[in-house]
Amino acid sequence: MSEVVKFHFLVDGEDFTSAGQASVQMKKSLRQLGISPEIIRKLSIAMYEGEINMVIHAGGGEADVLIYEDHIELNLVDRGPGIANIELAMQEGFSTAPDNIRSLGFGAGMGLPNMKRYSDSIQINSKVGEGTQILMTFHL
Numbered sequence: 001m002s003e004v005v006k007f008h009f010l011v012d013g014e015d016f017t018s019a020g021q022a023s024v025q026m027k028k029s030l031r032q033l034g035i036s037p038e039i040i041r042k043l044s045i046a047m048y049e050g051e052i053n054m055v056i057h058a059g060g061g062e063a064d065v066l067i068y069e070d071h072i073e074l075n076l077v078d079r080g081p082g083i084a085n086i087e088l089a090m091q092e093g094f095s096t097a098p099d100n101i102r103s104l105g106f107g108a109g110m111g112l113p114n115m116k117r118y119s120d121s122i123q124i125n126s127k128v129g130e131g132t133q134i135l136m137t138f139h140l
Contacts, residue, residue: 005033005067011051011078013060016104022063023047033067039138042118043074046136049111050076056097056107057081058131074119074136082128090116090124 007029009022023044030040047063054061058080066073083089089096090112097107116122119136126132 002069007065009063009065011054011060011063013055013058016055019051019055020048022051026063026065029065030067035067035072035140039072039140043072043138045118046074046115046138047076049114050074050134052106053111054078054080056101061131070140071120072138072140074138076134076136077131079131082130083124083126083132084128086124086126 007026009025011022012018026047027040027044030043043065047065050063054076058078061076061078061080063077064073064075066075088094091109092113093109095102095107095109097109101107112124115134115136120139121137123135124132125134
């Protein structure tokens with residue numbers, strides 16, 4: 001694969017039930033390209049966690065998947081409230097999700113830790129009041 005393959009997904013922040021659709025679409029596309037099941041599993045978990053966070057906290061966002069010869073990048077961008085304390089947000093169990101979201105079984109504070117766990121590297125850039133960009137890399 002000498003050229004970069006790119007997939008772009010919109011994450012609808014208005015419809016909680018649609019969260020996860022981008023990760024399902026991405027999984028299908030990666031299978032068609034012959035990406036290994038283990039890499040697809042890691043990417044799918046990271047994408048799903050990102051989608052849920054965008055829906056819960058940011059009113060939606062966008063996700064780009066860029067496939068290179070030796071790695072895949074997953075870039076998530078939203079225009080939400082931003083993350084005030086990234087170090088604190090990376091701690092397992094820390095959550096700012098409202099009670100109504102927690103009552104649905106979400107907002108347990110594992111989104112960012114799982115993104116870190118399943119990617120080979122993660123960079124988080126966030127500015128309060130402007131939004132968040134998360135770039136994860138997965139080695140092939």
